[in-house]
Amino acid sequence: MTNLEKWIAFKTIVRREIQRFLRIWPQTLLPPVITIVLYFVIFGTLIGSRIGEMSGLPYIQFVAPGLIMMSVITNSYSNVVSSFFGSKFQRNIEELLVSPTPNWIILLGFVVGGMCRGLGVGLIVTVLSLYFADFNIHSLPITIGIVLMTSLMFSLAGLINAVFARNFDDISIIPTFVLTPLTYLGGVFYSIELLGDFWSKVSMINPVLYMVNAFRYGIAGISDIPAYWAFAMVGLFSVLLFFTALHLLEKGSRLRS
Amino acid sequence: MQPALAISQLNKTYEGNFQALKGISLEVHPGDFFALLGPNGAGKSTTIGIICSLVLKTSGKVSIFGCDIDTDFSQAKQHVGVVPQEFNFNQFEKPIDILINQAGYFGIPREIAFERAEKYLRQLGLWEKSHVPSRTLSGGMKRRLMIARALIHEPRLLVLDEPTAGVDIELRRSMWEFLREINARGTTIILTTHYLEEAESLCRNVAIIDHGKIIQNTSIRQLLQQLNKELFVLDTREQLDECPSIEGYPITLIDNHSLEVEVEKSQSINELFDALSQVGIHVLSMRNKANRLEELFFDLVEKNLSGEENDQS
Numbered sequence: 242m243t244n245l246e247k248w249i250a251f252k253t254i255v256r257r258e259i260q261r262f263l264r265i266w267p268q269t270l271l272p273p274v275i276t277i278v279l280y281f282v283i284f285g286t287l288i289g290s291r292i293g294e295m296s297g298l299p300y301i302q303f304v305a306p307g308l309i310m311m312s313v314i315t316n317s318y319s320n321v322v323s324s325f326f327g328s329k330f331q332r333n334i335e336e337l338l339v340s341p342t343p344n345w346i347i348l349l350g351f352v353v354g355g356m357c358r359g360l361g362v363g364l365i366v367t368v369l370s371l372y373f374a375d376f377n378i379h380s381l382p383i384t385i386g387i388v389l390m391t392s393l394m395f396s397l398a399g400l401i402n403a404v405f406a407r408n409f410d411d412i413s414i415i416p417t418f419v420l421t422p423l424t425y426l427g428g429v430f431y432s433i434e435l436l437g438d439f440w441s442k443v444s445m446i447n448p449v450l451y452m453v454n455a456f457r458y459g460i461a462g463i464s465d466i467p468a469y470w471a472f473a474m475v476g477l478f479s480v481l482l483f484f485t486a487l488h489l490l491e492k493g494s495r496l497r498s
Numbered sequence: 499m500q501p502a503l504a505i506s507q508l509n510k511t512y513e514g515n516f517q518a519l520k521g522i523s524l525e526v527h528p529g530d531f532f533a534l535l536g537p538n539g540a541g542k543s544t545t546i547g548i549i550c551s552l553v554l555k556t557s558g559k560v561s562i563f564g565c566d567i568d569t570d571f572s573q574a575k576q577h578v579g580v581v582p583q584e585f586n587f588n589q590f591e592k593p594i595d596i597l598i599n600q601a602g603y604f605g606i607p608r609e610i611a612f613e614r615a616e617k618y619l620r621q622l623g624l625w626e627k628s629h630v631p632s633r634t635l636s637g638g639m640k641r642r643l644m645i646a647r648a649l650i651h652e653p654r655l656l657v658l659d660e661p662t663a664g665v666d667i668e669l670r671r672s673m674w675e676f677l678r679e680i681n682a683r684g685t686t687i688i689l690t691t692h693y694l695e696e697a698e699s700l701c702r703n704v705a706i707i708d709h710g711k712i713i714q715n716t717s718i719r720q721l722l723q724q725l726n727k728e729l730f731v732l733d734t735r736e737q738l739d740e741c742p743s744i745e746g747y748p749i750t751l752i753d754n755h756s757l758e759v760e761v762e763k764s765q766s767i768n769e770l771f772d773a774l775s776q777v778g779i780h781v782l783s784m785r786n787k788a789n790r791l792e793e794l795f796f797d798l799v800e801k802n803l804s805g806e807e808n809d810q811s
Contacts, residue, residue: 242572246605253602257595264590332586336596336647339550339580340603341572497554498512498547 242341250342251350258354262320269320270362273312277366280308281373284430296432296463301374306457307429310391312366314424314449315416317359317392321351321399322412329403334496344490348400348483355396356389363388376460383468384459390475391452395420397482404489404496423449428457433465448474500564501525502655502686503549508558510544510710518544520710521558526688526703528563528654531681533697533718534690536707537799542690543583545707546659549688550580563654576604579648583659585640589633593624593643596632597650604651611650618646622676638669645673649680656680657688662696674700694795698722708799727762729787735780744773758787 242250262269285301295303328334337347370376378384398415406412427449433441444450445466455471458464490496503526510519519541526532536542547553548560551567560567565574587596594615601611619625622642627635632643641661648656658677662670670693677700681687691697697704697718704721706714714721734755741751747770750758757779761767771781 242605249605249607250603253599256602257599260595328588331588332584333588335552335582335586336600337603338552339575339578340600341575341605342603343572493554497552 242343246341247343247346250340251346251353254337254342254347254350255353255357258320258324258351259357261324261354262358269316269358270365273316273362274365274369277308277312278369280304281370285373296434296465298461298463299374302376302461303432303457304430305370305374305376306460307427307453309363309366309370310388310449310453310456311424311429313359313363313388313392314395314452315420316362317355317395318399318402318420319416320358321355321396322403322406322416324354325351325400325403326406326409326412329406329496330409338493338496345487348486348490351400352393352396355399356392359392359396360388363392378460379462380459382459384456387452387455387459387468387471387475390472390479391456394475394479394482397479397486400486401482401489404486404494407495423447426450428453428465448478451475499528501561502528502530502563503688504559504561505545505549506559508545508548508560509556510541510548510553511556518710519548519555519558522707522710522712524705524712524715526655526686528686529681529684530686530703531677531701532686532688533701533704534688534707535694535697535704535795536690540707541710542707543659546580546582546657546688546690549657550578551575552580552582576651577654579651579653579656581641581644581648581656581658581661583663585644587632587640587643587647590631592629593619593632593635593646594628596643597647600647601650606651614650614652615646618649622646623672638665641665642673645676653685655686655688659690660692661689662691662693670696706795706798714798727760730759730761730767730784731787732757732759732774732781733783734774735782736778738779742774742777742779744770744777747773 281301281304284304289300289304292300294300325334328337402412402415426444427447428444433444433450436444451466451471451474454464454466455468458468503524505522505524507521507523508519509517509521511517522541522545524545534542534545544553548555549562549567551571562574562577565577567574591599594612597615597619598608598611601614602608606614615628616625619628622645624635624639624642624646627639632640635643641664645658645661648658661677662673665673674696677687677689687700689697689701701718703717704714705712731752734757737754738751738757739754741749742757743749744759746765748760752758759770761770774781
């Protein structure tokens with residue numbers, strides 16, 4: 242395949258992925274938006290007004306970056322896991338497997354498709370959050386950089402989950418029992434300063450904490466953790482996940498018999 | 499000239515140690531219309547799966563128009579189009595999108611993909627349905643959609659795994675016509691089918707696979723020459739109360755107006771008619787009792803089965 246042909250194959254996968262989540266927007270775009278608006282109403286306006294400040298910020302301004310990041314994480318992950326597993330389940334993944342498209346293009350196509358949904362939902366949530374909270378961007382490069390890398394990392398993780406999944410239960414186990422607890426305990430709703438010394442240290446092994454704090458730093462200029470740690474960690478995980486996913490595709494694990 | 503398909507010592511052992519292919523070797527020449535026949539579980543779909551890289555081989559070599567599927571997989575895949583047995587497209591997508599996306603995976607620009615998609619959808623009578631969700635198509639339409647999808651990158655080798663399964667007779671005949679046309683235009687076709695009449699009508703060469711081994715690989719004509727005897731059903735003008743007896747021709751009475759006669763290759767049908775006339779029976783029409791290839795197929799598979807049983811004992 243020439244480079245132009247590879248580019249066409251890549252664009253085809255990304256376009257198909259975008260068309261997929263736009264076609265089923267009541268399942269893919271609407272629910273996260275409603276969920277996040279409810280979070281803003283309950284934690285930001287109703288409860289937040291009684292909480293007061295967190296790390297020197299009004300509570301609604303404190304939770305807003307975390308809620309945006311939460312929507313990016315869950316949507317990036319769930320788009321790739323459901324789309325790739327759906328393709329396996331309906332066997333239309335075979336359309337790609339019989340084609341000369343290299344595995345790394347297949348991988349990038351699905352991942353970029355997942356990032357488009359994650360970032361798209363993140364953007365919608367950001368626009369909605371402006372209705373509830375005022376905030377200025379402290380550092381645009383950090384904000385955009387960390388959100389892009391986080392979306393990339395969770396899209397890759399979603400693909401690996403989908404490769405291993407044998408049924409629909411397998412694609413909901415990780416989001417329910419791993420992703421949701423990590424996100425809720427990842428400093429979205431509180432600063433780790435509130436935790437005791439021991440639980441603060443335990444929290445440091447949660448990768449979501451780094452991403453949420455780096456994103457909050459980019460927007461509000463405050464963080465429990467230096468932003469460069471977040472970039473290093475997300476970068477390292479992304480590289481590891483990329484090569485793991487590529488290896489699984491090359492091997493044909495659970496794709497080719 | 500490079501063979502369209504060359505398979506050498508191909509083995510496939512699945513998990514659980516089930517050996518689906520036991521060192522098969524096969525060559526299909528460019529422009530051929532080739533039948534790969536065999537009973538269920540014989541290894542046909544495994545062979546096709548390996549050719550189009552949906553199944554990983556255990557050992558052996560496969561090359562398509564001289565391109566090895568291991569070392570030159572990109573070029574090899576460009577040469578093959580596959581129509582699988584099961585529907586394997588996204589049922590929520592429209593036929594036009596399925597075809598354009600498939601073209602994209604082969605690196606074909608969108609404008610060209612659209613032109614080709616329209617061409618093949620029209621040729622296969624699906625253009626009217628090109629913009630409806632593909633789940634709403636009938637079974638026959640879905641099969642034709644998979645043929646259009648397999649042709650979108652204009653492969654030199656088209657592999658069809660039971661393409662007419664569950665398709666009504668009229669549609670099956672029109673699909674045969676279409677396949678004959680694309681074969682006449684130079685596309686090599688490999689076909690697996692359970693309808694042996696289909697193989698006899700369409701294909702020039704045949705391989706019969708059973709228990710993971712090729713038990714016959716020849717031309718359809720030569721294969722049919724192996725038939726020593728044929729069974730004919732004769733419809734008679736006279737009402738028959740008992741079965742006539744003609745020396746050298748075993749006859750069975752089917753009903754009052756039909757007889758079943760076994761005729762060996764060395765025997766003359768004219769002599770049979772003469773003999774029947776002499777006993778006052780006139781034949782109005784005659785037909786083969788079963789498809790000729792079908793008889794031979796069962797004969798070969800049965801022989802292979804008894805051979806395997808002897809090996810085991």
